[in-house]
């Protein structure tokens with residue numbers, strides 16, 4: 001079956017924008033010849049047509065400004081691109097969210113494919129774009145800034161691009177940075193962001209006032225989950241004021257915790273840079289008698305950097321991440337495993353993500369929650385804590401003398417420039433963002449879905465965090481690479497097997513589960529918390545059978 005364009009019947013089929021006349025509809029169910037249904041995201045849940053797919057579309061300026069004029073895309077006059085056959089993205093092109101299907105499955109959710117359109121909704125010399133970077137640092141920020149500027153200026157002939165200083169709060173300050181291809185020429189070789197960044201300080205009304213006062217009509221917002229929530233609020237306010245301003249979010253997070261997209265920029269660089277710390281830990285531990293190297297890596301709620309760095313290195317004996325429960329004492333606990341490693345190999349390396357075991361730390365410190373300016377919970381140093389616990393264990397309960405070195409490379413990893421593959425990734429991301437804004441899309445985030453750049457509604461990006469699925473094959477690969485304990489005792493596994501009520505679950509069922517449904521860290525030796533046993537029996541064993 002040929003996928004159909006998500007236009008309403010009676011709409012101009014030549015229109016560059018699917019559903020251009022709709023007020024706010026962003027989700028279409030595209031079916032076969034028997035028809036299709038369009039609906040507002042906020043309205044009702046609609047069952048997709050048996051043979052159709054759901055197009056989770058992004059808003060367009062014409063949804064609230066229906067009579068905007070269009071212009072021929074200036075790229076067609078650019079010698080670099082005019083020779084490329086089929087350079088423009090077809091209006092029907094969509095990208096499937098899931099590429100693994102089972103016989104009889106519905107075709108699932110699709111996103112609009114990113115790329116240049118035949119028509120644009122801005123005259124190049126009328127574009128006044130701004131770029132802002134928010135939240136924590138991440139390798140590649142400067143590359144994205146560079147490629148946004150070069151994409152706007154070199155591909156579309158835009159002359160007015162400004163940088164907002166120091167994150168969202170920079171919208172309220174007088175000073176901005178004028179950005180030209182010359183200014184940004186070398187910045188991709190530097191870590192950090194030339195624009196500066198910050199946490200907190202988001203005031204939607206004041207930001208949109210500033211956008212209006214300055215005559216800005218394209219806003220590129222680079223940042224993580226918090227930033228994208230802020231971008232969504234800015235878009236809503238701009239829509240409410242009826243402004244012809246495209247708002248485009250570019251997901252940034254070293255933690256790789258943004259959902260839907262394949263991975264976030266800077267992640268590859270972070271994994272690569274983490275190897276240096278792991279190597280150092282390995283050298284130190286190998287060179288001492290009963291040497292233990294502990295490396296803390298970033299990852300507040302998602303342990304992707306720790307997991308991939310461990311898999312890449314092969315020198316790591318134990319990887320602890322926020323998504324996995326672990327405990328210290330007793331059979332199957334961490335101390336027992338450390339003793340075993342030292343006995344067998346004379347040394348060991350532990351990688352721990354910063355958000356791992358936080359519940360265990362809270363128990364130790366009885367701390368109250370403190371937050372940063374953006375409202376993110378401030379975490380205690382788990383690396384230091386676990387290092388002390390291991391030292392205490394060996395001095396109090398064994399005769400083994402250990403040498404433990406704790407390495408915290410987190411900010412060093414975050415501050416490096418992006419590597420080659422991240423640079424290419426950042427280029428595609430930035431160019432896709434520019435194409436989308438020029439084509440009049442707004443209220444969208446850009447990112448790769450199954451290898452294809454796509455336009456994704458803000459809602460999908462901010463509704464949950466991407467997490468390591470510990471029942472997935474990737475975590476199983478890690479466990480088999482490190483041989484670390486799963487921190488699940490056999491008694492619990494047997495209980496799970498006996499539970500016939502719960503059918504096998506598909507991996508995608510888990511992708512849609514939030515952290516609240518994942519097991520809480522185990523606090524006591526040798527047993528799982530009771531709510532874990534009751535809520536998700538079979539969580540660990542059964543899914544692996546399904547792969």
Ligand SMILES: Nc1ncnc2c1ncn2[C@@H]1O[C@H](COP(=O)(O)OP(=O)(O)O)[C@@H](O)[C@H]1O
Nearest residue numbers: 135199200201202223224225226227229230374
């Ligand atoms: N729910 C929210 N609504 C509006 N703005 C937000 C929200 N959460 C965070 N922000 C703003 O986004 C910016 C970055 O958020 P932060 O959580 O620090 O980093 P990140 O975007 O990398 O997750 C901050 O300026 C913060 O004020």
Ligand SMILES: O=P(O)(O)OC[C@H]1O[C@](O)(COP(=O)(O)O)[C@@H](O)[C@@H]1O
Nearest residue numbers: 135136137224253254255298299300
């Ligand atoms: O010390 P900071 O700058 O607040 O940043 C610490 C946090 O920033 C991160 O690197 C990334 O967080 P964001 O994506 O929210 O910016 C986390 O891994 C880490 O916990």
Ligand SMILES: [Mg+2]
Nearest residue numbers: 135224225226
């Ligand atoms: Mg964040």
